[in-house]
Amino acid sequence: MLRSTPETAPLPHPDLLAAIPRLRRYARVLTGDSTRADDLVQDTLARAWEKRRLWQAGTDLRAWLFTIMHNIYVNQLAVARREGVTISLDSEGAHAAWQLPVRANQVDRVELLELVAQMGRLPTDQREVLLLAAVEEMHYDEIAATLDVPMGTVMSRLSRARARLRRLVDEPASPLRVVK
């Protein structure tokens, strides 16, 4: 009774569920907002079901889901841009709204919050590559496939992302940090 039949459920349900936590993390870093992130994950899962015939059994479902999420998000950004709505994580408001549950007692909490906040200021393409490489620990060729860009692009974005993040953390723009 619990077995899925191929006609109705070609996507492996347990694998989909298993992918959710990581999709949520990726979405959170993309959007910087937990509600928008979960909306994005929900859209991703819905799209995956719509396009389920495009998924080849035996291939990496997670990478496929990341690709779908990336495409949806990039699309949303394009639509927003066309309609003149700015979705920018650089703005103070969005920056302050980063909802990341860094554990309250974590010794280096302030540093981690700062790091994540500064990560939010990276351009989307750099942030994506950094997240997939450093946090998801994907191989470069998987990242290239997920984002549909050449491997050289992955590597140059990654290098720029890391250098920029280091600069942002070392010389924060926040006036709060001027206090000695």
Add this chain to the structure above:
Amino acid sequence: MNGNPASFDDADLHAYADGCLAPGRVDTFEAALQVDPALAARVAEIRAQSAALRAALDAIVTEPIPERLIQAAAGPVRGRSRSRWPRWLASAVAVAATLLLGIGVGWYGRTIDLEHEGTPTSFARQAAFAHALYAADVNRPVEIWAADEKRLVTWLTKRLGLAVHAPDLNNLGYALVGGRLVAGNEQPTALFMYENAGKQRLSLQVRRDTDSHGETAFRYAVEKGVGVFYWIDQDCSYAISGVLDRNQLLSIAHVVYGQLAALDAAPR
């Protein structure tokens, strides 16, 4: 610089730090690291940054998964009927998914936290001891048996001075055995004992914790072979203990947390 760092570019450096350098080049790169401290420092810096990002973002993957996403993973409502898993099973799998991830992704960090974050350690330890003491008691593990659940809950509620509930863990294969009151450091603690078909027991312990503020993530400790997941939520400390592996225990903790949160949200 004694080596020949010029033969490696920035891309090689990152690839090496990420474990993505072509296998044929790793040896040469490591030879260069030996003689070029600056290069080694850059590798260390990249890895430290990645580790910090993981540490900062790991908490997200262990959050409970919102119900709407569990629903979305089950596919469109139309045509779902034949293949759909029972809801509880989907939830349990989702919980397990969170947990498995936790293990893959730097979950090891969490046990260490215990040493750093002094406060609830004593609760975790007490929970483990109480569990070890009563779970081993074949004949009298509880004061009031599950047959008298209503009386048990009323009594514990009265003694603790807060509304307690015995979560329903039947979907996970654990039936309520009963409960008892346990002496704690400062506060009495309610203990609910559960048992599965294999006679494996686990306990949920609850006590009022007025010093706490808000909530904490799940934390894990092992005391004398008893695993404990504990957390604080709204003036209460909770601990799930059992001689179970961390995965199983955490999945149970998630279910308990979810049920208690649902009770809190429901009007009484």
